[in-house]
Amino acid sequence: MNTVNLTINGKLVQAEKGSTIMEVALANGIKIPHLCYEKGLSIAGSCRLCMVKIKGRPGMEAACTTEVVEKMKVITSDEEIDEARKLIVELILSEHKHDCLVCESNGQCELQDLAYELGIEKIRFPVSKSIEPTEDSSQVILKDPNKCILCGRCVRACAEITVQRVLDFAARGSGTFLISGLDQPLVDTDCVSCGACIQTCPTGALTEKLARFQGRSWEFRKVQTICPYCGVGCQIELNIKNDKIVKVYGVEEGPDNKGHLCVKGRFGFDYVHHKDRLTTPLIKHNGKFEEASWDGALNLVATKFKELKDKYGSDALAGLSSAKCTNEENYLFQKFIRICFGTNNVDHCARLCHASTVAGLSRAFGSGAMTNSIWEFEKADVILVTGSNTTETHPVIGNYFKHLAAYNGTKLIVVDPRAIELTEYAEIWLRQKSGTDVAWINGLMNVIINEGLYNKEFVENRTENFDEFRKVVSKYTPGKVEKITGIPEEKLIAAARMYGKADRGSIVFAMGITQHTTGTDNVLSLANLAMLCGNVGREGTGVNPLRGQNNVQGACDLGALPDVYPGYQKVSKAQVRENFETTWGVKLPPKEGLTVVEIIDAASKGEIKGLYIMGENPMLSDPNLNHVREGLENLDFLVVQDIFLTETAELADVVLPGVSFAEKEGTFTNTCRRIQLLHKAIPPIGKSREDWKIIMEISKRMGYPMAYHSPGEIMDEIASLTPIYGGVHFDRLGGQGLQWPCPSREHPGTPYLHKDKFTRGKGLFTPVDYIPPAELPDEEYPFLLSTGRVLYHFHTGSLSRRSKPLDGIAPEGFLEISPQDAKKLRIKNNDWVRVSSRRGKLKVKVKITHHVDKGVVFMTFHFAESAANLLTSDALDPVAKIPEYKVSAVKIERI
Amino acid sequence: MIKELKSPLRVVLENYGRINPESIEEYIAQDGYEAVGKVLREMRPEQVLSEIKASGLQGRGGAAFPTGLKWEFTAKAKDAPKYIICNADEGEPGTFKDRAILEGDPHKIIEGMIIAGYAVGAHYGYIYIRGEYLLSINRFNKALKQAREHRFLGEDVFGSGFNFQIEIHQGAGSYVCGEETALMESLEGKRGNPRFKPPFPPSSGLWGKPTLINNVETLANIAPIILKGSDWFRTFGTKKCPGTKVYAISGHVKEAGLIEAPMGITLREIIIDYAQGMRDSKFKMAQVGGTAGAILGEDMLDVPLDYASLGEKGLVLGSGAILVMDETTCALDMLECFLNFFKRESCGKCIPCRVGTEKLLELATAISRGEGKEDDIDLMLHTAKVMQKTSLCALGQSLILPISTTLKYSREEVTEHIKGRCPTGVCKI
Amino acid sequence: MKLRNKEKDVIALLNKAQRENKHNYITEDKLKLTAQEAGLSYSEVYGVATFYSLFSLKPRGEYVIQVCDSGPCHLMGSKSIFKVLEKELKIKVGETTADGRFTLEEVSCLGICNEAPAMMINEKVCGNLTPQKIREILRELRKKK
Numbered sequence A: 001m002n003t004v005n006l007t008i009n010g011k012l013v014q015a016e017k018g019s020t021i022m023e024v025a026l027a028n029g030i031k032i033p034h035l036c037y038e039k040g041l042s043i044a045g046s047c048r049l050c051m052v053k054i055k056g057r058p059g060m061e062a063a064c065t066t067e068v069v070e071k072m073k074v075i076t077s078d079e080e081i082d083e084a085r086k087l088i089v090e091l092i093l094s095e096h097k098h099d100c101l102v103c104e105s106n107g108q109c110e111l112q113d114l115a116y117e118l119g120i121e122k123i124r125f126p127v128s129k130s131i132e133p134t135e136d137s138s139q140v141i142l143k144d145p146n147k148c149i150l151c152g153r154c155v156r157a158c159a160e161i162t163v164q165r166v167l168d169f170a171a172r173g174s175g176t177f178l179i180s181g182l183d184q185p186l187v188d189t190d191c192v193s194c195g196a197c198i199q200t201c202p203t204g205a206l207t208e209k210l211a212r213f214q215g216r217s218w219e220f221r222k223v224q225t226i227c228p229y230c231g232v233g234c235q236i237e238l239n240i241k242n243d244k245i246v247k248v249y250g251v252e253e254g255p256d257n258k259g260h261l262c263v264k265g266r267f268g269f270d271y272v273h274h275k276d277r278l279t280t281p282l283i284k285h286n287g288k289f290e291e292a293s294w295d296g297a298l299n300l301v302a303t304k305f306k307e308l309k310d311k312y313g314s315d316a317l318a319g320l321s322s323a324k325c326t327n328e329e330n331y332l333f334q335k336f337i338r339i340c341f342g343t344n345n346v347d348h349c350a351r352l353c354h355a356s357t358v359a360g361l362s363r364a365f366g367s368g369a370m371t372n373s374i375w376e377f378e379k380a381d382v383i384l385v386t387g388s389n390t391t392e393t394h395p396v397i398g399n400y401f402k403h404l405a406a407y408n409g410t411k412l413i414v415v416d417p418r419a420i421e422l423t424e425y426a427e428i429w430l431r432q433k434s435g436t437d438v439a440w441i442n443g444l445m446n447v448i449i450n451e452g453l454y455n456k457e458f459v460e461n462r463t464e465n466f467d468e469f470r471k472v473v474s475k476y477t478p479g480k481v482e483k484i485t486g487i488p489e490e491k492l493i494a495a496a497r498m499y500g501k502a503d504r505g506s507i508v509f510a511m512g513i514t515q516h517t518t519g520t521d522n523v524l525s526l527a528n529l530a531m532l533c534g535n536v537g538r539e540g541t542g543v544n545p546l547r548g549q550n551n552v553q554g555a556c557d558l559g560a561l562p563d564v565y566p567g568y569q570k571v572s573k574a575q576v577r578e579n580f581e582t583t584w585g586v587k588l589p590p591k592e593g594l595t596v597v598e599i600i601d602a603a604s605k606g607e608i609k610g611l612y613i614m615g616e617n618p619m620l621s622d623p624n625l626n627h628v629r630e631g632l633e634n635l636d637f638l639v640v641q642d643i644f645l646t647e648t649a650e651l652a653d654v655v656l657p658g659v660s661f662a663e664k665e666g667t668f669t670n671t672c673r674r675i676q677l678l679h680k681a682i683p684p685i686g687k688s689r690e691d692w693k694i695i696m697e698i699s700k701r702m703g704y705p706m707a708y709h710s711p712g713e714i715m716d717e718i719a720s721l722t723p724i725y726g727g728v729h730f731d732r733l734g735g736q737g738l739q740w741p742c743p744s745r746e747h748p749g750t751p752y753l754h755k756d757k758f759t760r761g762k763g764l765f766t767p768v769d770y771i772p773p774a775e776l777p778d779e780e781y782p783f784l785l786s787t788g789r790v791l792y793h794f795h796t797g798s799l800s801r802r803s804k805p806l807d808g809i810a811p812e813g814f815l816e817i818s819p820q821d822a823k824k825l826r827i828k829n830n831d832w833v834r835v836s837s838r839r840g841k842l843k844v845k846v847k848i849t850h851h852v853d854k855g856v857v858f859m860t861f862h863f864a865e866s867a868a869n870l871l872t873s874d875a876l877d878p879v880a881k882i883p884e885y886k887v888s889a890v891k892i893e894r895i
Numbered sequence B: 001m002i003k004e005l006k007s008p009l010r011v012v013l014e015n016y017g018r019i020n021p022e023s024i025e026e027y028i029a030q031d032g033y034e035a036v037g038k039v040l041r042e043m044r045p046e047q048v049l050s051e052i053k054a055s056g057l058q059g060r061g062g063a064a065f066p067t068g069l070k071w072e073f074t075a076k077a078k079d080a081p082k083y084i085i086c087n088a089d090e091g092e093p094g095t096f097k098d099r100a101i102l103e104g105d106p107h108k109i110i111e112g113m114i115i116a117g118y119a120v121g122a123h124y125g126y127i128y129i130r131g132e133y134l135l136s137i138n139r140f141n142k143a144l145k146q147a148r149e150h151r152f153l154g155e156d157v158f159g160s161g162f163n164f165q166i167e168i169h170q171g172a173g174s175y176v177c178g179e180e181t182a183l184m185e186s187l188e189g190k191r192g193n194p195r196f197k198p199p200f201p202p203s204s205g206l207w208g209k210p211t212l213i214n215n216v217e218t219l220a221n222i223a224p225i226i227l228k229g230s231d232w233f234r235t236f237g238t239k240k241c242p243g244t245k246v247y248a249i250s251g252h253v254k255e256a257g258l259i260e261a262p263m264g265i266t267l268r269e270i271i272i273d274y275a276q277g278m279r280d281s282k283f284k285m286a287q288v289g290g291t292a293g294a295i296l297g298e299d300m301l302d303v304p305l306d307y308a309s310l311g312e313k314g315l316v317l318g319s320g321a322i323l324v325m326d327e328t329t330c331a332l333d334m335l336e337c338f339l340n341f342f343k344r345e346s347c348g349k350c351i352p353c354r355v356g357t358e359k360l361l362e363l364a365t366a367i368s369r370g371e372g373k374e375d376d377i378d379l380m381l382h383t384a385k386v387m388q389k390t391s392l393c394a395l396g397q398s399l400i401l402p403i404s405t406t407l408k409y410s411r412e413e414v415t416e417h418i419k420g421r422c423p424t425g426v427c428k429i
Numbered sequence C: 001m002k003l004r005n006k007e008k009d010v011i012a013l014l015n016k017a018q019r020e021n022k023h024n025y026i027t028e029d030k031l032k033l034t035a036q037e038a039g040l041s042y043s044e045v046y047g048v049a050t051f052y053s054l055f056s057l058k059p060r061g062e063y064v065i066q067v068c069d070s071g072p073c074h075l076m077g078s079k080s081i082f083k084v085l086e087k088e089l090k091i092k093v094g095e096t097t098a099d100g101r102f103t104l105e106e107v108s109c110l111g112i113c114n115e116a117p118a119m120m121i122n123e124k125v126c127g128n129l130t131p132q133k134i135r136e137i138l139r140e141l142r143k144k145k
């Protein structure tokens, strides 16, 4: 019996065993006053407002802490209960002078509502007169202790959701007060500005600093949409006044974020209204941009591209699509390039992050995406995280890992050359030398096989090529692996046992695995490891690449790639091509196109003459920036469509102003294949236009009219051509969205892949040998440079650096260096140094930290002032053509 | 050495003052560790449980929960490991019996803990001693060392295969940490906030594991019960409350100190027979059970001081502290003192108690300064009643008792203050 | 390792830190160190350190005089004990003498109610206090270097 029957106020209700009266009441629409309870947080039982009576039991009990039992009869309100609640609220109100007049929470304050509902006209107790100063050191949070009722929700949110444990109570009794850190200003603590504390605070004690005096709760128009930053795809609610976004909340029902957000999602939206926004098309005359009319700009674009196509042929043109744009826009973009340019030279930045994932996983499993869902991580016994600084790059998932390690007993194995935050929560941390991933993964498998820890049944029934693979792995003894990777034998063995023995093991990785010349090999190795232990096709298992950009998954899915049409259907397959030709009504080029880095190369060689870039910034994101500049400057005609005049746009001949996520409709597909709906929240800024409309205009002018009335219509066409999106239609995407594959209208979507059968049939083991990185430190360039991201910025910073709070928190880039090396070079924190590689040089400030090992330095690539990609190597993975951002050799000089 | 008033019988205090507490040999000479030997050699855990149950022993920490039953719940809990905790946080004002036992006969507690561990299937015990009791901590430390040396603690005690360890945890100044769940939070290294119950410690206690927590005096009764039997134990005290009780007497009596007497002795007997009567002036009232206890007036001098008899009257015996006050005492001044204690010691977790204790003290202080209103008295009573019904733990729930009983006997005296006069002249108006 | 594996020891660690300090308090450095050792965050350690009345985060005198003002001591005259001490030391409750030798505090019951009124000086308990006795005790302490 897992359900119990009880009555609440005489109403018969059913509930799951083990639930509390509060949960049952709320689920049945019965209101019980409460302040300390909040769904998703642990239970405190401290406000005592939820006291109810239970027939047959003396006195009152707290609804939030009392479990329901069969035949329980609950009374949630009577004269005595109401009077007790009233007195308690009066006590709270006497603790401080509550001033609702200018309180940001006026109208959405749970205390105010309670006082009203209980009809409190007068406070019987003397009201305290002392007034505490507010604390505003944080860029984003305003703390007003006078409004704090010590409910502890923020403390629990910070400890349980973000797992930063910045907040707590100090002193005791009536002297209790909320602190951050050692009673320090927030800015001096470990606060990561996620705002979980603000979202949960029932009163005006914690509020959004920048929203102060910007609008009252009842003035806001609320629009639900998707965070524009990363691949987690958090659902957000925009609060808008006068077409301006004032604040953002996490949507509690969001399937992957459950109300939680990171600093970017919650506070980084102000770029939408930034003064730098492009509001009109620009055409360059004599090296200077001049404002132009849409007609003028569009005509020029169409004419120029037609000219180049006629003169040099289709393959002299290329397009770079955008992982920031919607699925519908990506679909249109590749369709446009393939039809109007007549070439498959279309790619986007996924090339730079996860091309090797798609290549590797497609080969091993038949599908190049995250095998499982984000929420399933809680089912895993062991999570192996490698090459992912999850807490900074996918904060909501990273914090979830911390939560699982701290509260769920989930064991984390972290394999990373840097001492990232997750290593502090890991049971085992393996610190490998950069670029030696195949070796340690083979080493793990060597131990697992030798100790008989692998899943023989799974290997037997569901995979092929085991024997070949086994031969290679048998060479990677722990001793040999230690020599290559620097990982001590015992640690490797311990990790192998931990993963090998787990019933459910999940592998998580990101660019630390993919951005290598051996990126595809690395991914194949991880796939081998998962198959070896039978960790594919079940909840809480799998091989899970965390995708970077908000819609990089979608951009790939929708065929913004040179070798595949939407749904990973091969361009080279005649049958596939014919299908698209029929629907689109044109002849399509059969030859696979060029990838990002190849396009740039071809441009510098003069083979590509015209380039159309939508929402990408290769001038910061691509490796070997000097070479990129050369390439772009060598073009005859460059069109950039963006919302800001990026480093790349500055080189363009024509700039077309697109719109931000807030100004358009469409869908994004998040890292776990979830297709979610974007709602238009505000009209386009200035004369800017939705990107899909711009593409239609150019297409029309190049002789292929497109006539969609809405993104929904585009999705219908996508569904008809793309089996994995076959059942995806806008009317089905409310709330939870849909996870592909979703082949038909009736299909509920697929939380995890390869359940009984791999997409390709059997899982394929691939023997992989270790190959050293293309460029290793030597005498001239003695340091190994690795690049990555920080929490507060995104990609090339074109959005996040235009957000006041984000840029305020992290205004500049650093070179991270170990204390040992710093000492050797005689440099101190904040000293300026020159970093140079064979490709370029830059100046940057130094941060000395244990996070990097000696001999290794680390930089982010967000900052144009110190653009790390001036240094990086454009050596490519031979299969996926992904550049080796994670390893290049540099030298460092004091200046 | 605490003054021990001449007691007719000794169960808990049998060795108190008679042996050198720092010598395990002297303890052994008084049949020390015999009970552990008997239990480990001759009894199955269930037999121990039934013996304790049969004795009718009730928890001496204040709540008087039947000890045998608590042991049985813990024994039956499925989870492992299990823990034993000895609650030696004695913070109830006017109480100093646990200190006496710890300082005077520490091995008796070790013995009680080992037996409890065996009975419920726990191998690890903690004793939480309040930080102010440094002598107790030192003595107990020595006793533990000796017991380990004699292999009463450690692996394979008495060759029985049973392992048991005890560790001391020192408190750091907090009354509420005597509350069992707050104590566990504190032991775990957190702020001493009580947890909501259920779950109760026998099913989910220290680190969420089944935990048996008993008061020092409770555990001091175990070895005698095992050695002499539950029938012998039941020859003391009343039917409902068997055994003896250690009462701590303070205040305006000639001789303050400890007595061990059969449960059910009266206040009059205690004051006259043991404490040698009142010191200077006539008896006015007494507070029984510590600061959270009730005020008893003259009419209560002959009520038996045991859990059941007091319980019937809505009063409590609590820790057994007795504070005797004579006619020079101002009832309101004392009430203010009690409220000040609660305000200091409230943990602040739940709203009714955190703010309630503060506001009650504010109201009482205003009255004692002659700034009160007649309504304030009723507001105090009403607030305390709401606190009783809604507070998270027994601290906030118990303020009603001193307030309501003070007002029962001395409402007029309190009202006089509002009119501008302190009848005893204690309060400065 | 941020998993709270050694959380249990936090009170003992704080206790040690305070005992080792000449001014009977826990320094900020020690708080931070304790947080690291016990696997707690700063706020958690601060929360614990300020919850318990025996801990101080402010420098105190060489001798911390803690006078009980709970029921039995109050009844037996602790108020006059405070008065004498305040007068002798020329400080109020909660303050430290200018020479840094004495701090006066109010505490809850010390468990020697049979000798009320009582107080504790550092780790030593003194009962049956009278104004003369207090003056004597202070004189002794002042003599010590």
Ligand SMILES: Cc1cc2nc3c(=O)[nH]c(=O)nc-3n(C[C@H](O)[C@H](O)[C@H](O)COP(=O)(O)O)c2cc1C
Pocket: B058, B059, B060, B061, B062, B063, B064, B065, B067, B087, B088, B089, B090, B091, B092, B175, B176, B177, B178, B179, B180, B181, B213, B214, B215, B216, B218, B219, B393, B394, B395
């Ligand atoms: C505020 C408060 C303080 C308490 N202090 C103590 C104490 O100092 N010592 C004690 O043994 N029990 C104390 N208790 C009772 C304990 O919660 C618990 O009931 C007792 O330790 C159980 O042991 P017993 O069954 O042996 O009495 C206190 C309870 C409350 C509510």
Ligand code: SF4
Pocket: A141, A157, A158, A162, A164, A165, A166, A167, A190, A191, A192, A193, A194, A195, A196, A197, A198
């Ligand atoms: S913003 Fe996030 S990290 Fe900072 S205090 Fe609030 S919950 Fe904690």
Ligand code: SF4
Pocket: A147, A148, A149, A150, A151, A152, A153, A154, A155, A178, A197, A200, A201, A202, A203, A205, A206
């Ligand atoms: S700041 Fe808000 S959430 Fe935090 S304790 Fe105070 S009222 Fe509760």
Ligand code: SF4
Pocket: A227, A228, A229, A230, A231, A232, A233, A234, A257, A260, A261, A262, A263, A264, A265, A266, A394, A395, A396, A397
């Ligand atoms: S950036 Fe990523 S983790 Fe942060 S709120 Fe947006 S989607 Fe969520």
Ligand code: SF4
Pocket: B176, B193, B194, B345, B346, B347, B348, B349, B350, B351, B353, B354, B391, B392, B393, B394, B395, B396, B397
């Ligand atoms: S009743 Fe008082 S001591 Fe008990 S939990 Fe509430 S605030 Fe803390």
Ligand code: FES
Pocket: A033, A034, A035, A036, A037, A044, A045, A046, A047, A048, A049, A050, A051, A062, A063, A064, A065
């Ligand atoms: S909601 Fe139950 S006590 Fe606060």
